[in-house]
Amino acid sequence: MGRIFEVRKATMFARWDRMAKQFTRIGKEIAIAVKAGGPDPDNNPALRRCMLNAKGVNMPKDRVEAAIKRAMGKDKADYEEVVYEGYAPHGVAVMVETATDNSTRTVANVRMYFNKGGGSLGNSGSVAFTFNRMGEFKIAKEGQDIEELELELIDHGLEEIGEDSEGNIIIRTAFNDFGNMSKALEERGISAISAELKRIPLNTVELNEEQSKEVLELIDRIEQDDDVQQVFHNLA
Incomplete structure (x- = not known):
């Protein structure tokens, strides 16, 4: 039973790590897209693509919106x-x-x-x-x-x-x-x-x-x- 638990826990952590990596990748893509074409997805095809991919990996909507706001802020990463x-x-x-x-x-x-x-x-x-x-x-x-x-x-x-x-x-x-x-x-x-x-x-x-x-x-x-x-x- 303990061995099964350890395997499940390792699988769960691996899935979390993979998800965190996907969220980070899309967050950077959002920052680059906003810098190039602005924060309005209706007028920014690259940002629409980022938002679509965020949905595809189940990235929460509030995290997407936060990434867009960060990309417009004074302290944004370039x-x-x-x-x-x-x-x-x-x-x-x-x-x-x-x-x-x-x-x-x-x-x-x-x-x-x-x-x-x-x-x-x-x-x-x-x-x-x-x-x-x-x-x-x-x-x-x-x-x-x-x-x-x-x-x-x-x-x-x-x-x-x-x-x-x-x-x-x-x-x-x-x-x-x-x-x-x-x-x-x-x-x-x-x-x-x-x-x-x-x-x-x-x-x-x-x-x-x-x-x-x-x-x-x-x-x-x-x-x-x-x-x-x-x-x-x-x-x-």
């Missing part, structure tokens, strides 16, 4: 978006998106993670060419016909459509068509569960179980950093 590129062990390409108020601290931490994990931090452009930056929308499948939806959205930048492991519909567009697709979904009354900009690998690296574990441990350490927003890689 975050900048910085992307780092490098290689994990065994030639796996890695891209690290950060939002930081101290880039000197962030680059030092990211370099340390790569070095300790058997990888190396590269220069700008060293691995970006192996990824395609795309917009990705996740919507509920209920009430939707994928083939019909594909025909409706093809003129709004649709490049890929399919289902994920949870049965949701995944829609991908080119980076430059993200806004067009977002508007097209809104006009059709389709509420996305999430809407994100992702880096999709153009090719993947196949590794054995032990090698994959080394890579995933490095990626996990990077993701735990408070300045890191998202990590993308081309491990199969």
Whole structure:
């Protein structure tokens, strides 16, 4: 009984940690969006996207509103978006998106993670060419016909459509068509569960179980950093 309790407690803490990380990430995205386009989501598509993603991870409405107020306040943190590129062990390409108020601290931490994990931090452009930056929308499948939806959205930048492991519909567009697709979904009354900009690998690296574990441990350490927003890689 005690062992079961410990496992449940560990699972619960892991879930809380993951939720806290998601809330922090979205809070920074809100700050950047408000700085760029103002606090009114009706006139700020980036802020609308942040609020949508906040809803998708069950971030309380009052925390979202507090993040918007902080972003307008005198004591707001001035975050900048910085992307780092490098290689994990065994030639796996890695891209690290950060939002930081101290880039000197962030680059030092990211370099340390790569070095300790058997990888190396590269220069700008060293691995970006192996990824395609795309917009990705996740919507509920209920009430939707994928083939019909594909025909409706093809003129709004649709490049890929399919289902994920949870049965949701995944829609991908080119980076430059993200806004067009977002508007097209809104006009059709389709509420996305999430809407994100992702880096999709153009090719993947196949590794054995032990090698994959080394890579995933490095990626996990990077993701735990408070300045890191998202990590993308081309491990199969």
